[in-house]
Amino acid sequence: MAKDRSQRDDYTTPLRRLLLGVLCLCLLAIFLVWRIDSPRVERFRAQVTDMVVPNMSWAMAPVTGTINLIRDFQSYQRLAEQNRDLRDELRQMQAWKEAALQLEQENARLLDLSNVRLDPRLTYVTGVVMADSGSPFRQSVLLNVGARDGIIDGWAAMDGIGLVGRISGTGDTTSRVILLTDAASSVPATIQPSGQGALVAGDNSAAPILDFLENTDLVRPGDRVVSSGDGGVFPAGLLIGQVAADPSGRLRVRLAADYERLEFLRVLRHHGTETISDPGDIVTPLEIRNTAQSGDTPDE
Amino acid sequence: MNNISLSHTWAMRLWFLALCAVIIFFHLIPLETTPRRWAPPDLLIAFTLAWVLRRPDYVPALSIAAVLLMADLLFQRPPGLLALLVVLGCEFLKNRSGSLGETNFVVEWFNVCVVIAAITVLDRLILTMTLVDRAPLSLHLIQMVLTMAIYPLVALVTQSILGVRKLSPGNSDGLGTR
Numbered sequence: 001m002a003k004d005r006s007q008r009d010d011y012t013t014p015l016r017r018l019l020l021g022v023l024c025l026c027l028l029a030i031f032l033v034w035r036i037d038s039p040r041v042e043r044f045r046a047q048v049t050d051m052v053v054p055n056m057s058w059a060m061a062p063v064t065g066t067i068n069l070i071r072d073f074q075s076y077q078r079l080a081e082q083n084r085d086l087r088d089e090l091r092q093m094q095a096w097k098e099a100a101l102q103l104e105q106e107n108a109r110l111l112d113l114s115n116v117r118l119d120p121r122l123t124y125v126t127g128v129v130m131a132d133s134g135s136p137f138r139q140s141v142l143l144n145v146g147a148r149d150g151i152i153d154g155w156a157a158m159d160g161i162g163l164v165g166r167i168s169g170t171g172d173t174t175s176r177v178i179l180l181t182d183a184a185s186s187v188p189a190t191i192q193p194s195g196q197g198a199l200v201a202g203d204n205s206a207a208p209i210l211d212f213l214e215n216t217d218l219v220r221p222g223d224r225v226v227s228s229g230d231g232g233v234f235p236a237g238l239l240i241g242q243v244a245a246d247p248s249g250r251l252r253v254r255l256a257a258d259y260e261r262l263e264f265l266r267v268l269r270h271h272g273t274e275t276i277s278d279p280g281d282i283v284t285p286l287e288i289r290n291t292a293q294s295g296d297t298p299d300e
Numbered sequence: 301m302n303n304i305s306l307s308h309t310w311a312m313r314l315w316f317l318a319l320c321a322v323i324i325f326f327h328l329i330p331l332e333t334t335p336r337r338w339a340p341p342d343l344l345i346a347f348t349l350a351w352v353l354r355r356p357d358y359v360p361a362l363s364i365a366a367v368l369l370m371a372d373l374l375f376q377r378p379p380g381l382l383a384l385l386v387v388l389g390c391e392f393l394k395n396r397s398g399s400l401g402e403t404n405f406v407v408e409w410f411n412v413c414v415v416i417a418a419i420t421v422l423d424r425l426i427l428t429m430t431l432v433d434r435a436p437l438s439l440h441l442i443q444m445v446l447t448m449a450i451y452p453l454v455a456l457v458t459q460s461i462l463g464v465r466k467l468s469p470g471n472s473d474g475l476g477t478r
């Protein structure tokens with residue numbers, strides 16, 4: 001029997017070699033096409049993910065839940081020390097709460113004084129994290145909202161507190177969020193008290209690097225980092241995190257969003273910041289001149 | 301007899317695809333959203349090599365290519381490159397094991413280590429040549445070493461739990477009955 005098989009193998013070897021060669025060429029061609037025309041293949045990748053991953057979600061949710069349950073259970077063992085730590089933290093928090101209340105009142109007063117209106121076009125879609133990137137080399141998550149819900153590439157994704165990443169690749173029902181920690185991510189930012197511009201560039205570590213700082217001396221650890229809106233990448237003023245210095249003295253950003261548990265993400269609808277193209281219209285508005293000439297009563 | 305063994309072969313081929321689907325599934329579960337300092341072993345490659353060395357007829361090159369291409373697409377890797385390298389590595393191992401015949405496990409492990417190292421090095425080399433962004437070298441090295449280290453365990457699981465054993469000329473009747 002075994003001899004029989006080996007004879008058959010001998011007979012089919014040239015054909016098998018040929019097929020194997022064709023297979024290898026196909027794989028090589030896929031890689032080269034991806035290298036040459038990346039956006040098209042990435043769209044294809046998004047479609048494949050869109051087809052495959054939602055089919056797994058029925059099993060993914062319970063398994064993820066179970067594993068998280070086990071992890072939570074393990075944390076019960078450290079209950080006593082956690083309790084002590086929490087009490088300490090609470091004491092500090094009460095002082096902060098007092099400060100926050102005062103600041104809130106002051107802020108409300110100031111907003112009222114200056115008649116500020118928050119941008120009404122900044123609405124959001126909330127999505128659930130379905131899957132992560134599956135590889136330790138890439139930092140991204142997959143959301144269960146996609147082109148069907150009006151998601152467009154480049155929009156910002158936040159958790160309740162801070163910026164998490166940007167949409168890159170949308171399928172019909174899923175979309176991928178490249179996290180700020182990914183090596184391919186860089187976001188223009190402003191450092192708050194000093195107003196310095198910088199770039200928050202991910203490097204596959206938990207705290208992204210602050211790059212292209214204008215003047216390092218004006219920045220201290222603890223300063224707030226918010227998105228600057230430069231280049232129309234994100235709306236301005238989204239909280240990213242705090243400046244921190246690592247042991248080698250390099251400035252990094254401690255992210256405000258809770259990356260340990262990304263479950264629900266808000267995708268901000270952003271329709272681009274308006275650009276001023278014609279300076280003459282600002283000096284003397286066109287409509288007022290027209291209405292004054294024709295004699296109509298203006299609405300405003 | 302022939303009919304039974306044929307259907308058994310097809311069943312085992314489907315088994316392999318199912319195993320790979322389960323591994324990919326556990327990779328995709330959203331548990332680790334923070335960047336890690338280490339990389340887990342690549343079980344997909346380890347299992348593929350173990351199966352290829354045990355029973356090449358259960359894992360045709362087409363199914364290896366399909367599984368790894370799918371993994372490339374889902375894990376945000378450059379599509380096709382790792383699949384190509386693994387298919388070539390498996391063919392190399394198939395030829396080697398055919399010429400060596402009955403060997404002990406240490407030799408097999410050594411061969412597998414060589415193939416895994418070659419896959420990692422070639423992967424990085426080609427990515428460098430085509431000017432693609434690469435992950436840090438340390439992560440790749442950790443993953444390579446861990447994959448080598450976990451291979452004996454994977455081989456044990458393949459042999460004892462999944463029942464994929466080498467076909468020795470002595471007991472060829474074990475083909476149909478497992």
